Amino acid sequence: MTSAARKETILRIIVNEYVAKAVPVASETIASSYNLKVSPATIRNDMARLEEEGYITRPHRSAGSIPTDRGYRCYVGLIRQGIELPTSEQSFIYKVFHEPEREIEQWLKLAAMLLARSVHNMAIVTIPRAPRCRFKHLDLVALQDFVALLILVLYQARIKQQILSFTKKVTQDELATVANKLNAAYAGMTVPEITSGDLELSDEEEQVTRCIVDRMAAEDKKGFGKPYLEGLHLMLSQPEFARSFTIINILELIEQEDWLGKVFSREPGRGETEVIIGEENAEEALQDLSLVLSRYGIPDKASGIVGVLGPKRMDYTRTISSVNYLSSLLSKSVVEYI
Numbered sequence: 001m002t003s004a005a006r007k008e009t010i011l012r013i014i015v016n017e018y019v020a021k022a023v024p025v026a027s028e029t030i031a032s033s034y035n036l037k038v039s040p041a042t043i044r045n046d047m048a049r050l051e052e053e054g055y056i057t058r059p060h061r062s063a064g065s066i067p068t069d070r071g072y073r074c075y076v077g078l079i080r081q082g083i084e085l086p087t088s089e090q091s092f093i094y095k096v097f098h099e100p101e102r103e104i105e106q107w108l109k110l111a112a113m114l115l116a117r118s119v120h121n122m123a124i125v126t127i128p129r130a131p132r133c134r135f136k137h138l139d140l141v142a143l144q145d146f147v148a149l150l151i152l153v154l155y156q157a158r159i160k161q162q163i164l165s166f167t168k169k170v171t172q173d174e175l176a177t178v179a180n181k182l183n184a185a186y187a188g189m190t191v192p193e194i195t196s197g198d199l200e201l202s203d204e205e206e207q208v209t210r211c212i213v214d215r216m217a218a219e220d221k222k223g224f225g226k227p228y229l230e231g232l233h234l235m236l237s238q239p240e241f242a243r244s245f246t247i248i249n250i251l252e253l254i255e256q257e258d259w260l261g262k263v264f265s266r267e268p269g270r271g272e273t274e275v276i277i278g279e280e281n282a283e284e285a286l287q288d289l290s291l292v293l294s295r296y297g298i299p300d301k302a303s304g305i306v307g308v309l310g311p312k313r314m315d316y317t318r319t320i321s322s323v324n325y326l327s328s329l330l331s332k333s334v335v336e337y338i
Helices: 003-021 027-033 040-052 069-079 087-097 104-119 172-186 191-195 203-222 232-236 244-254 259-263 316-337
Strands: 122-126 135-142 147-154 158-165 227-230 273-277 289-298 302-311
Touching: 003 027, 003 040, 003 069, 027 040, 069 273, 069 316, 087 104, 087 316, 104 122, 104 227, 104 302, 104 316, 122 232, 135 172, 135 203, 147 203, 158 203, 172 203, 191 203, 232 244, 232 302, 244 259, 273 316, 289 316, 302 316
Parallel strands: none
Antiparallel strands: 122 227, 122 302, 135 147, 147 158, 273 289, 289 302
């Protein structure tokens, strides 16, 4: 075994031992538990080199070593090719996942539950949605002489409401006429399609159209559908979360409506699993954690995110393979749903 290959092996051992036991790994442990066919002094020298290169660190001078963010990143690069869940677990998940008469929301909740239990961390599954929302239906309800309630229905069961104030009195019959005209003109359209049209509009129709466009544009900016979260208690029961302020920061973040959009600088491509480790996270509250996520669904039609949030000391092999498998099952479910 070359020196470079041996250092990779030692790094793997340190990560695996630390993931399993949550205590720093000493060179004596590696020498006595693993047959690397080299002396303890050589192992100590290799660990010293790994520390110099920034892959491991020691919490205290007399302590063993733990991986750094760079060490975890290297480890993920070493193990991520060709890893799969055991066949028996795939069969179990497949059987549970394909019980008859299951709705898409039930699929998502079930996927989150199965994933959380598989990896003992918090699972995240978002509702599949199109890249741009599409207009489905509009209702206008008179509230007072100058005031109406706009009820905007978008595809994928999204409903938005807004109060409109007009500059002149409008009756319910007039509002119905406006709604009927716009329903016929905008059916199935996205924001660019609505704004690029040359439909002749009255002042009231123009005002309603602006409101429709603004609400749809705001919805498009969200980027992610509503997330289903499972296993928060599993994640927070781990040693990394003994400090209460760490828990508070995480809870404050995930209570925000569009926290996923703030966390992910970009969505992974379909079938591509992205691993975000420690300080690679844009959000400070997550810089002691890692995220493993994948996009599922049908490109350009409807897609969502499935992933795991947990400490950097997570079982990356199991987590990546679990996310990969659930992503493939959810993609097949979306095909049936669409």
